[in-house]
Amino acid sequence: MSHNESGLIGHVAAAAVESIDDAPRDTVDEWGAFASTTEALTLTLLTELLRRTREHPEVPDSVSAIFDGVYAAELDHWQFTSKHWDPGTTRFWIPDGFFGGAGDALDLTAVGQGVAAGEHLFVNTYLLGVTTFAAAGHPTYARYAAELAANESEHRLLGQTLAGASPPNDLGFAEFEFDRVSQIAAAAQSAGFGFGEEGTAAGRFYDLPQSPMAPRIQIGSNQPR
Numbered sequence: 311m312s313h314n315e316s317g318l319i320g321h322v323a324a325a326a327v328e329s330i331d332d333a334p335r336d337t338v339d340e341w342g343a344f345a346s347t348t349e350a351l352t353l354t355l356l357t358e359l360l361r362r363t364r365e366h367p368e369v370p371d372s373v374s375a376i377f378d379g380v381y382a383a384e385l386d387h388w389q390f391t392s393k394h395w396d397p398g399t400t401r402f403w404i405p406d407g408f409f410g411g412a413g414d415a416l417d418l419t420a421v422g423q424g425v426a427a428g429e430h431l432f433v434n435t436y437l438l439g440v441t442t443f444a445a446a447g448h449p450t451y452a453r454y455a456a457e458l459a460a461n462e463s464e465h466r467l468l469g470q471t472l473a474g475a476s477p478p479n480d481l482g483f484a485e486f487e488f489d490r491v492s493q494i495a496a497a498a499q500s501a502g503f504g505f506g507e508e509g510t511a512a513g514r515f516y517d518l519p520q521s522p523m524a525p526r527i528q529i530g531s532n533q534p535r
Contacts, residue, residue, distance in 0.1 A: 342395030344491035349388040350397040362416045382525035400518035403504030405511035422472025429466035454534040
């Protein structure tokens with residue numbers, strides 16, 4: 311490593327430590343409760359998505375398999391986060407537009423757009439977790455949050471692909487738009503979602519199943535290591 315490279319790394323590291331120490335941030339418990347709530351929302355949403363998919367035999371088997379894989383991963387996320395933090399609510403207002411309409415309606419382009427937008431927020435949530443745990447001196451949990459962010463990034467790519475984005479892999483680095491979980495919650499609410507209360511878009515309430523259904527396919531790496 312050259313002297314210039316070493317100096318640059320030292321400067322960046324010092325700036326990062328100063329930023330972590332000085333910047334307003336969520337507590338671990340604030341972040342954890344929000345992460346658990348978002349995983350409850352995601353699992354609730356996917357339960358309804360899988361139900362609607364079964365009502366539409368025209369959905370390609372390859373797409374159904376992707377949905378099943380996403381559900382399996384999000385169930386893992388819910389089981390992990392809820393083991394450590396209670397969610398703020400397990401009742402959610404989900405806009406009809408996410409699915410492409412009310413009732414049994416299903417529009418895969420709309421779903422892809424909704425998934426990509428939602429995963430943008432959830433990737434940001436787990437990136438916040440990395441910073442939160444690092445600042446609190448919990449490097450192992452910071453890595454856990456990074457593992458979760460990586461998986462949510464996969465799901466964003468799947469949503470982008472389903473929505474027809476070209477190219478779907480359109481980022482060099484994951485976007486870090488929000489630096490507090492309250493801002494992420496506000497972004498979801500501005501899109502019509504409600505956390506325990508009616509949202510601003512046409513839709514209805516959905517409740518997280520007390521006993522979530524078992525995944526229809528098996529995936530690997532089911533817990534952080």
